[in-house]
Amino acid sequence: MTQNMNAVLLTGFGGTDKLVYTEIPRPTPQHGEVLIKVGGCAVNNMDLNLRNQWYGKDFQEIQNVQNASIRSGSWQHEEGVKLPMIQGADIAGQIIEIGADVDPKLLQQRVIVNPYIAATDLYIGSEVNGGFAEYTVIPATNVYPISSSLSDMELATFPCSYSTAENMVTKAKVTAEDTVLIIGASGGVGSALIQLNKIRKATVIAIVGANKESFAKDLGADYVYPRNEQLAANLLQHQVTVSLDVVGGNYFDILIKILQVGGRYACSGAIGGPLVNLDLRDLIYKDLQMHGATRLEPEVFPNLVSYINQGLLKPLVAKVFPLSEIREAQEFFQSKSFFGKVVMTPQQP
Secondary structure, three states, X not given: XXXXXXXXXXXXXXXXXXXXXXXXXXXXXXXXXEEEEEEEEEOOHHHHHHHOOOOOOOOOOOOOHHHOOOEEOOOOOOOOEEOOEOOOOEEEEEEEEEOOOOOHHHOOOEEEEOOEEOOOOEEEOOOEOOXXXXXXXXXXXXXXXXXXXXXXXXXXXXXXXXXXXXXXXXXXXXXXXXXXXXXOOOOHHHHHHHHHHHHOOOEEEEEEOOOOHHXXXXXXXXXXXXXXXXXXXXXXXXXXXXXXXXXXXXXXHHHHHOEEEEEEEEXXXXXXXXXXXXXXXXXXXXXXXXXXXXXXXXOHHHHHHHHHHOXXXXXXXXXXXXXXXXXXXXXXXXXXXXXXXXXXXOOOO
């Protein structure tokens, strides 16, 4: 192997011009780590949120990106990240080198990566360098060998979105007795939520953007409604016991008020806006449960790997971009004009 690699560096906070495709030294795995040759790495809202400082409270302009030490809040730690850094949480590839005290059986294994490092409460691609590169170093405890015929690009659709979705479903304790309302069901997490709830045999109501109804139906949604002025009225015919939210904003009130007594609400994102209004009478007098869903429950990723190996999940690749076109990929991602996941590959097509 060469001593260098191609990677995308986030050099500052702002627009896509802060993403620089360049050559940097290839990392070396240390104690307890593995080196992965990246086959695919998907784009997530987290990548844009971090670049746009959606998580951070304070900001100073970086004067010299080569020696950048400014930190801005990340999704969980206010002290944030140190720039420049490599983003990308959704990693699939092959282990080609191991550090000390790593099981040699992992060498040459094809793996996907759990993006949440529980031991340090850090997230790959946020506080730790991620997969928008030809190679990446990952703790051995976060890699999971895969027995699947799916391509690396297809496998890269699973780790972040599907683990987030499985975490929401786990925290909400969804069963076959539930009627589950999913808003943002055409995105990466939302489309995963449809499939994961159907594995549990729940009744699924999917709320999607215009002209995306057929995609949600194909994934198994029992009822599909567009986000429009008729939404609240359409939902009144259903006895909703669980609301799963990745949108927030003005839709939060609908998702809370539609819940039956003893209903559960779980949220992992707020692409429609993080500030919402809550009538505490809904929470109190309907005995509702509310869950934030970011840090993964211990069983979540092993469950996800099991579903993949059993062929229970459908990978949804909307479009594949070479790593050199990261700016175009994120602009396409931001358009929300697709269904599924946008995936980067270090290999030129």
